[in-house]
Amino acid sequence: MIIPHPLLGPRDAREFVYLGDAALLDRPDGLAADADRLFHDYLYLRDNPAGIHRELWFHEHGDRSWLVVTRDTVTHAILKAELAGDVARKRRANG
Amino acid sequence: MVDHRLAPRSALAGQTSPLAVAGRVLSEVAGLAMVSVAARSAEDAAVADRLAVLAGAPMPEPGRCIGDASLRILWTGPGQWLAIARASEWPGLAAMLRDSTDGKASVVPQDDGWTCMAMEGHDLDTVLERLTPLDTRAMEAGHASRTPIHHVGVFLLCIEPGRCAHILAPRSYARSVHHALADALRASAALESMGT
């Protein structure tokens, strides 16, 4: 599999380590009143789509960037790859 | 108190170095100082500017390096660079970088954290294609990238396409990487001796 790194171009998947669903970016507030339930959902409830999936990859043998990769789990086609840091900052800016 | 002195020692001590195989040579580039520079929040551009002043050239794009054997600077990540210099020509490099970036960057000495090996000769791509998933035939002078060679994350620098490449291996892996490079040199030499 080839992952199109936004800065470095197409790179062999063996340079990367996979973490999981990009939903992991939406970490709840640990001090919230119902943190228990929020963290349980965050960690254990997951969609498992046959189709478009946003997921987190770490470029371990590369620039050590975390990427959010949009990939079709059926065809394996990769539609997009963004720096996770950029995605996180955008989310923060949008509140 | 007895006077104890410390002497530096290469990670490749005891290995055949330089190693010559059928017109290609693998040798260690010793005496290097290495320093990581990571820009602090929102200071990427400012740090790049200051480093450019020190290096005498703008900072490299992703997948590139600038400079020469005296001082090279590699792009290692967003807002991150690795400076590699001849220690004798750049004494106190870390301090120099700290001063020049003036609190806008985190500067971390990496001396000897990496072992630098130079592969020189003809048609190096026939050797490198056995080692790295990078498209080395498309690399030009100044292209530099991290890549796995036999499960080890190394930096590969194209110094002169097809004729000179530098491989930086993490120190603890240096002998294993040297072994892998030597094996590839021998396999390529054997292939070439067949005259296909």
Place this chain on the structure above:
Amino acid sequence: MAEPNRLDGGRIDRASPLTFSFDGKTFAGYRGDTLASALLAANVKLVGRSFKYHRPRGILTAGSEEPNALVGLHRGARHDPNARATTVELHDGLVAVSQNRWPSLAFDVMAVNDVLSRFLTAGFYYKTFMWPKRFWEKFYEPAIRSAAGLGALSGEPDPDRYDTGFLHCDLLVVGGGPAGLAAAMTAARSGARVILADEDFVLGGRLNAETVTLDGEPAAVWLRRALDELHAAHNVRLMPRTSVFGAYDHGVYGALERVADHLAVAPAHLPRQVLWRIRSRRAVLCAGATERPIAFANNDRPGIMLAGAMRAYANRWAVAADRTVAVFTNNDDGHRTASDLLARGVSVAAVIDARPDAHAQGNYELHRGAIVENTRGRKALTSVDVRRADGSRVTVPCGALGVSGGWNPAVALTCHQRGRPSWDASLAAFVPGADLPPGMAVAGAANGSFSTHAALQSGADAASHALAELGFEAPAAALPLAEDAPVRIQAFWHVASGKGRTWLDFQNDVTVKDVGLAVQEGFRSVEHVKRYTTLGMATDQGKLANTGAIAALADLTGRGMGETGTTMFRPPWTPVPIAAFAGRSRGKDFRPARLTPSHDWAAEQGAVFVEAGLWLRAQYFPRPGETHWRQTVDREVRAVRQAVGVCDVTTLGKVDVQGSDAAAFLNMIYCNGFSKLPVSRVRYGLMLREDGMVMDDGTAARLADDHFVVTTTTANAALVYRHMEFVRQCLRSDLDVQLVSTTEAWAQYAVAGPHARALLAGIVDPPFDLGDDAFPYMACAELTVCGGVTARLFRISFSGERAYEIAVPACYGDSLIRVLMQAGAPHGVTPYGTEALGVLRIEKGHPAGNELNGQTSPAHLSMARLVSTKKDSIGAVLSRREGLSEADGLRLVGLEAMDGETALPAGSHLFAPGRPHDPGHDEGWITSAAYSPHLGRSIALAFLARGDSRLGETIEIANPLQGQTLRATVVHPVFIDPEGTRLHG
């Protein structure tokens, strides 16, 4: 005569004669022969015995689809089973043996299976060997195991080298026949980077096997010119002897190059085979087509082969399958064999064409609308029984029969990404379906373009189109004039009349009747029929059998060919040795070895090393006279507690954490607090996973307000760094913090014991004050040692003794350990390894990897109070959930063996005395165990339910794997100095 069947001409090098042996007998051949062609030339018809029934078998094809002629090559450790004689490039001195027969090919005892065949039909595995039940393990299974399989492994390590590599191109052309050559030539002229791969050892594909002309000249002339052009093009890489075996995601193709298999003697260091990962932007599949047979009774006798193969042997290798041949066909192509062989002086006894309207293409007897009903000749064909259109029968004597049931485009690679081929009734063949792997086009016979002209044209067109998509200008190459015969075929799959078994899968011995049996038993899906009958599951993966089986199945279930469909195609197309996948990652080179800065010094001391992940660490340092590791380790442990010891701890992960929000970042990744840690102090850090389990522990040393050095365990260094970057980039991108891994940059040694300070005083440069007031327990500092070398000093202890860790730049690591030994000599310094390191920390009750195995929470470790409630941190919330923090949960305890010396096995489970040893009564398990020289007995750390309220109890330890039951006393986990006075000096 040595080669009774050799003809004139052919594309072999008669100036290079060779000798080889088969089953101990010596034969002659030429360079350019395959093992199969040379055996046929010598009139060797019998080359193997079939898998199940041990029927005599001969050479069936001229390519990699061969099911019968499987031989073992080479002697000794290099013995290579199941090699297809049809693709073995003959070299001088080649040694080959037949397989699956005992004692010999000619007389095979196991042929008794053939006699018992009616009891061994498809699916018999599921119905026999069931009773009595206990016989399965003792008798049936071992018997089946020794009878199973075709070839045999040598049982010795493979002495050859293999390699892996990576190639990149704009256009990958798979197949070097007319389509592939036209594609490559078109692409070459555009300047694009081209790779042309073909599994054969000469390029040209069927141009080498046919008598077609190109521009009015023999094909060999144009072929020579084309290859010269491609060889000269610097942007073209020609790869003969290379099978492209798989089409993977994103334009990645797997290819196996046989570099040295054809060499009698290979240069040292040359890998025998190379496994290439080819990344191509576009690909054109020009893999051609494989012929399929028609099935009839006793269609498996030696001498019966594919018609196309028969003429390939004649045209390319100048070998007649026999001096008298016949042909059985359902299409025009079969007639080409007859006319080609006639032209070479071979006698063609008859052509039997199933089509009533067939036309002869030469001066031979033609039986229209006729079928072959049976054959004779057990070890070599002697005659075939023909039933003519009018119902009359005639026996045709012949030594070889060429069978042509049509041609199957080689579509496999088009289906490696879940695609399926589609049925083309006009060609009576499966052709590539609509869903091709992205970037792949198909040309030539692989696409159903069977004529030479169509192959050339489609190859050039496909390349042009692909290159245009990439932005290359590809001027159309001038293609030679070539034949453009239409396909004339009438689908005909097997002969229903005739007595005798009608074989579909030659390798797994599956007949038409077996397919019927599967349907009878209710297996109607082609995937079920495959598994029930094992058709298509052998090393040839049913290349010759599948279509005939689908036809039989379609017939029996009243469906069309398209509706019945094919089974799923998966890589590899042809077998790939496991060694090729491994490449250089074998034996000592399986994984890289990471060496510490003191490695060479430790080796000089005679240290015994242990693998800790990829690291080699000194485990213990035996002294002369010590015969058992316990002697050494006990001595090292005592030396640390009584004097001073030095241990290399470089392997622990080190991360440099800087930035104005460095402390806030540490507060996030550790469950305990770091904002208030003063500069020049170190603190223990407990790192949780988000689910509340302990992930790792370590220390964080504050060198400045905005500068920390974090350590991790050796095993988790990479994992923790990855996690820290995740938190930094993804969860807390608001923080100003930067991370740099510095594990490699610093050599670090633990100096532990009552004399540790005295030792260090000998190397620390003045004016640094090592006094306990200036540098108390948990202090850290940047300083210089040995006359100006940068160093860092941390006063932390894993052993429970007064201890320090000293770090210098890695290049000084070797030198420093030697200096420490010198400086420590007056203080009784002892080097100690990981074994003593472990004993010391177990005595001190420090959790390590065994206790932090991902199943344990802070509460289990009695560290729940460490999890701050005042801040958010990774894992804090879920560490407090009921299941992980209940009052009667597991707690870390110590165990002291009642019978002092007997080791308490780590991994054993704990039970209240007298309770049954079953999961219902399980109360915990032992995590770490050691012999404590200090206490003079075996001790352990364990997790025990409600452990902290059970001190003093007797507990039973069960080790059922070794049939052991022991008893121990539950104690506080800190066996030594629980008040910690030794730490503070």
